Amino acid sequence: MPLYRYKAIGPNGEAVEGQMDAASREEVVGRLQDAGNLLLEASEAGAGGTGLGAMFRSAEMTPAEINAFTQQLATLLGAGQPLDRALQILLDLPDRESARQVINRIREAVRGGTSLSAALEQQHGVFSRLYVNMVRAGEVSGSLHDTLSRLTEYLDRMRNLRASVVNALIYPAIILTAVLGLVLLLMFYVVPQFKPIFADLGGELPFLTRMLLGASDLLQGWWWVGIAMIVGTAWWLRRQWLDPDRRRDLSERILAMGALGRLVQKIETARMARTLGTLVRNGVPLLTALSIVRNVVGNVVMAEAVDRAAEDVKVGSGLAWSLGQTRRFPRLALQMIQVGEESGELEAMLGRVADTFDLEVRNAVDRLVALMVPVVTAILGVVVLIVMVAILVPLLGVSQNIG
Numbered sequence: 001m002p003l004y005r006y007k008a009i010g011p012n013g014e015a016v017e018g019q020m021d022a023a024s025r026e027e028v029v030g031r032l033q034d035a036g037n038l039l040l041e042a043s044e045a046g047a048g049g050t051g052l053g054a055m056f057r058s059a060e061m062t063p064a065e066i067n068a069f070t071q072q073l074a075t076l077l078g079a080g081q082p083l084d085r086a087l088q089i090l091l092d093l094p095d096r097e098s099a100r101q102v103i104n105r106i107r108e109a110v111r112g113g114t115s116l117s118a119a120l121e122q123q124h125g126v127f128s129r130l131y132v133n134m135v136r137a138g139e140v141s142g143s144l145h146d147t148l149s150r151l152t153e154y155l156d157r158m159r160n161l162r163a164s165v166v167n168a169l170i171y172p173a174i175i176l177t178a179v180l181g182l183v184l185l186l187m188f189y190v191v192p193q194f195k196p197i198f199a200d201l202g203g204e205l206p207f208l209t210r211m212l213l214g215a216s217d218l219l220q221g222w223w224w225v226g227i228a229m230i231v232g233t234a235w236w237l238r239r240q241w242l243d244p245d246r247r248r249d250l251s252e253r254i255l256a257m258g259a260l261g262r263l264v265q266k267i268e269t270a271r272m273a274r275t276l277g278t279l280v281r282n283g284v285p286l287l288t289a290l291s292i293v294r295n296v297v298g299n300v301v302m303a304e305a306v307d308r309a310a311e312d313v314k315v316g317s318g319l320a321w322s323l324g325q326t327r328r329f330p331r332l333a334l335q336m337i338q339v340g341e342e343s344g345e346l347e348a349m350l351g352r353v354a355d356t357f358d359l360e361v362r363n364a365v366d367r368l369v370a371l372m373v374p375v376v377t378a379i380l381g382v383v384v385l386i387v388m389v390a391i392l393v394p395l396l397g398v399s400q401n402i403g
Contacts, residue, residue, distance in 0.1 A: 004028045004042050006124075011036035018060070018124020035122045060098045061126050067155045068093075069103065074148035083144075084110055102126055115139055130275060130292045137283040147282050154278045161270060161358055168365040172372045179380045184219075186387050191216040194391055205394055212390040244300075251300040255328075263364045268302045269333050270357035277350030287314060302328050319346070333357065 006028055007017040020028055028042045069090060076086035087107035094100050102123055109119035117136035120127040138147025191212060198205055240246040255261040275296045279289035290310040297303040305326035312322035320338035323329050333353050340349025
């Protein structure tokens, strides 16, 4: 389902903007009008906003703030606080004004008789479809506190999965930054110190030395071109990523890239299983859950595979068989899901699939980092060696001539 960005005038006359998952622009218009908003502009997220401003736009509530809000609301409801009173208590807890405004809008909507799920849905895309649907299922079943507790657990597990990948890559990133910093230091400061010395030596310098001096002169005189190229490349890559056809092609290529493709497949499988299991366990119908999962999966090709599986499930096929027909998910995951269907414990088995592939992702990332570190260290050593050889060879030649 496409993601739309919109701008509108709220019931109180304030300008509001945000994002919304919807099947069409008409659905965006209808949902905003039902909430009392006057639409000014709506467009698909991929259709615009490709400039630098869009790259650094801050959200009204960050994932960490949403996690904290969910956990605190679950705690207060579990302690017997009425929903209105709980939201009033939570109003002053966030540090950022934008987050407080979101909670205030939710509280005002609830006070006006709106359900919590509807109030969350009105918050301009701050809360995902998964979040809203789980809350709605909790309201219908009368177990909102339990649903929020499980939602907190889900958000924490997803955050931990992302954090484990990011944290494992921090050390290689530091080494790469050190390599780049060392190269720039050598080119901008160290190498220029030897230019007068080489000029006094006279004669023809070795090829490697001339290349090094030329590279240093190029960087010093045209450094701004390099920065412009980096910015331009980032902008171009973002445009390519927002183009649906290009993004699908890139997703396909990533999945075909050996170890990296298998790692992405495991990450997406864990995310799919965790999300689907959490939704089904909270009473969301399987077909509705699959349509939500499709928006959670980041790889376009695997998201399309979920769509195709949903079509098969709609006509009565089993989930494991339907996912297997796409040939995009690991065999182990499919076998575990099949066991869950046959035993009537699909929700529990989906959780085990997620735990299994979470662990496999961590192990794969650890192996990848273990391989990257010596490679990057070797590159650093080669760079330093080339620079030292380029500088020392002319000096050693002069010393031998003097001797």
